Amino acid sequence: MTAIRGNGRPAAPGGAAAPFLLRWSVLLVAVVCWELAARAQGSVYFPPPLRIARHARDLWFSGPVGHLFLTSAAVDTILPSLGRMAAGFALAAVAGIALGITVGRSRVAYALCNPVLQFARAVPPPALVPVFVVVFDFGTPMQVASIAFSAVWPVLVNSAEGARATDPLRLQVAAVLRLTAPERLWFLILPSALPRIFAGLRLSLSLSLILMVFSELLPGSDNGIGFTLTDAQTRSDLLTVWSALLLLGALGYLLNTGLLAVERRLVGARTSRGRTA
């Protein structure tokens, strides 16, 4: 990531190893400083990172080998959260891409839907969660629905833009070659819309994570990582709060890296890692 810059600026002297070392050593130094400062101060609010990591391991990753080291607390906390997030994100992705491409292929449909879409996208997603609480009551359906409903808009809008921007010349060529509608979709419209679709998917993924946590933070939920956070907050158990934050950060990083890997495979190196929101 550091090595290739748009203007060919050299990354840093010393080849590929130096920036790598520099990067991780700085992180290490920061963590060590935090550790030393926290030990010296003994503040309740900022426990040393080693204790946080150990606490996180004890809480979630000290289980038997047969369960991939997951404790039963982890199975009860992390898996429901991830499951709801996956369900919500998958729903949003499928619906967003399908609707987006439909809307984007017709100028009239695009013009019809545009203001409504812009409005839906402008609503801050947490504001909608209470609506779903009323409709579904607390629990998984309400959480999945609020994740899906919030995460669908970036994919939808971006897919529509992507499908709309398909090169008209190529479409005419396709018409001359008498490609059928599915063929046109598969060989022409999807590939050209794919970079935009993935830009939308990335936004949706981070929105899904936010909404997953938010829907679990609300009073009334009874499991998941967000619930662990509020529960620890009411007990002023700061170690658990910090551990949950660490876990969420790691999850966010892994999920984003995974999506980027998929994107690179599907879209190719030419457009991935464009400017993202």
Added chain:
Amino acid sequence: MTRRQGLSLGLLGAALAFGVCEAVSRAGIVRRSYLPPASEVLARAVRLAGDPAFLDGIGVTLRAWALGLGLACAIAVPLGLLLGAVPVVEAAARAVTEFLRPLPSVALIPLVSLLLGSGTETEVTLIAYASLWPVLFNTVYALGETDPLAKETLRVFGFGRLAVLLRVELPTTAPFIAAGVRISAAVALILAVATELLSGFGQGLGIFIAQAETATDGTRDVLAGVVWAGGLGLVINGVLVGVERRLFAWAQESRPETGTSERGRP
């Protein structure tokens, strides 16, 4: 299709959506308490505009939003310029930022409310933290994309580092920074509403929604609050886009709103 046709089709689409919501509710397909008729929601939203207490709440939310966003910009722009101008610092800071960025910001609400209590301070801190990233990353990336030729030319003529920054780099970066601010503005609104929804007392748009939720038959009020929230988001975005267009008319940035197909010649 001309702009006017597009606009009228858009209005027609909005009217259709409105009509469908109204019909679904009136026909009793879903329970009326789940989805009140769109006209009732809209009427309620309009009536809220005359309610001083509600408007005060909006004011409180907007103040926290502006303070947080302002704080984020005040930190992110200089920091981004520093990171973008000195590659070593950027490489060094990247590991730290890559670890902080994927953390969903709403997850910090419990921690920050333990640290600062549940008040404006918490809200502003969270908003500032969350909206820091888009501005910061846009600044850093844009600075990396400034024209090397222009910079070299200035250097050859004996201009110093600061002069290059002020004369070449800042002007080229400014539109990107503005785009970052626009994204941050939406993020800040999300955090403002989320924090208020969870804190549950005091004043603000999120608190109005949270309290309406618990009232019997409160969906209408919740939805009216959502209409306001979406309206605020639209107005904020519209104003920022307008400011960007006016200030950076010379910048050839293809914004998503302008689309690209109009310019593609068949």
